[in-house]
Amino acid sequence: MEKKDILILAIESSCDETAASVVKNGRWVLSNVISSQIALHTQYGGVVPEIASRKHIENINGVIEEALAEARVTLDDLDAIGVTYGPGLVGALLVGVAEAKAIAFAKKKPLVGVHHIEGHISANYIENKELEPPFICLVVSGGHTHLVVVNGYGDYKVIGRTRDDAAGEAFDKVARAIGLGYPGGPKIDRLSKEGNKDAVRFPIAKVNDAPLDFSFSGLKSAVLNHINMCQMKNIEINPADIAASFQKSVVDVLVSHSMEACSMYGMKKFAIAGGVASNSAIGEAFSGECLKRNIEFYHPSPVYCTDNAAMIGAAAYYEYIKGVRHGYDLNAVPGLKLGERI
Numbered sequence: 001m002e003k004k005d006i007l008i009l010a011i012e013s014s015c016d017e018t019a020a021s022v023v024k025n026g027r028w029v030l031s032n033v034i035s036s037q038i039a040l041h042t043q044y045g046g047v048v049p050e051i052a053s054r055k056h057i058e059n060i061n062g063v064i065e066e067a068l069a070e071a072r073v074t075l076d077d078l079d080a081i082g083v084t085y086g087p088g089l090v091g092a093l094l095v096g097v098a099e100a101k102a103i104a105f106a107k108k109k110p111l112v113g114v115h116h117i118e119g120h121i122s123a124n125y126i127e128n129k130e131l132e133p134p135f136i137c138l139v140v141s142g143g144h145t146h147l148v149v150v151n152g153y154g155d156y157k158v159i160g161r162t163r164d165d166a167a168g169e170a171f172d173k174v175a176r177a178i179g180l181g182y183p184g185g186p187k188i189d190r191l192s193k194e195g196n197k198d199a200v201r202f203p204i205a206k207v208n209d210a211p212l213d214f215s216f217s218g219l220k221s222a223v224l225n226h227i228n229m230c231q232m233k234n235i236e237i238n239p240a241d242i243a244a245s246f247q248k249s250v251v252d253v254l255v256s257h258s259m260e261a262c263s264m265y266g267m268k269k270f271a272i273a274g275g276v277a278s279n280s281a282i283g284e285a286f287s288g289e290c291l292k293r294n295i296e297f298y299h300p301s302p303v304y305c306t307d308n309a310a311m312i313g314a315a316a317y318y319e320y321i322k323g324v325r326h327g328y329d330l331n332a333v334p335g336l337k338l339g340e341r342i
Helices: 038-042 049-071 090-107 116-127 167-177 184-192 217-232 239-265 280-292 310-321
Strands: 007-012 017-024 028-036 080-086 111-115 135-140 145-152 155-161 269-273 296-298
Touching (some): 007 049, 017 049, 017 310, 028 049, 028 310, 111 116, 116 145, 135 239, 167 217, 167 239
Parallel strands (some): 080 111
Antiparallel strands (some): 007 017, 017 028, 145 155
């Protein structure tokens, strides 16, 4: 008997992207619709949670209708509804969770809550159909920097995390300091190509009791102190050099910790995920280092690195086939930890 395809409608609204996607069997994306609010939040220098929540409410029905139309399916064709329920901004999460519960109830479809970080990791399955656990994944985004051993689908062990700022947060703060504005990551990536990455030697923090943990607040402070010193001494500041030097420090620590993790755990497969994973210097550095060490390197395309619903659909599929189901009491959990089940 031929195996039936599993179609999942996935909804993602954890921050400032309203997204919906129809995913088949966890790896084939039939539609991936994203309504971004970047232009709206740029004028405030960052995401304003209340505004994000209101825009999700305005956008979510239209985004879902577009995703269904693009995939050429109806709600009746679906096997389940997947939705991000944490971590993220509580008001933003609630919009997606309420919508998913309403559809699941109205159409009597199973509801599957998905961890946002699990979604980022699962983005690697979409374009790398051959990728199977176990592997090590570095998740780098505006809110998270995690080194994770992916032992199996839904089976994660966090072996390194940031002690303070996430990598993406540091990019945003440094971008603001050198006058680039929000969002910082893509702007620093572009400007760095014009600068000398060896112009300024910024520090790389080590956490003595946890060699795989990260710390970016000291690096951010070092950049701000360098700018202040130059201003006090009337030394001309070259933003491209600062951007390139800062980015080099971030890339160096991400690569060194990740390769150390692969060595410690004997892994020959390594993946990156999250919005910062779309940074060109990070991709190039990992590609070269993994090639040197004979490690298979996996990474999603930029559209699947930033927040999207296709990655949620991929993660929801593996939860669904394991029998994970959530009730209509599913709630948003803004501080949900990876591996935690609600």
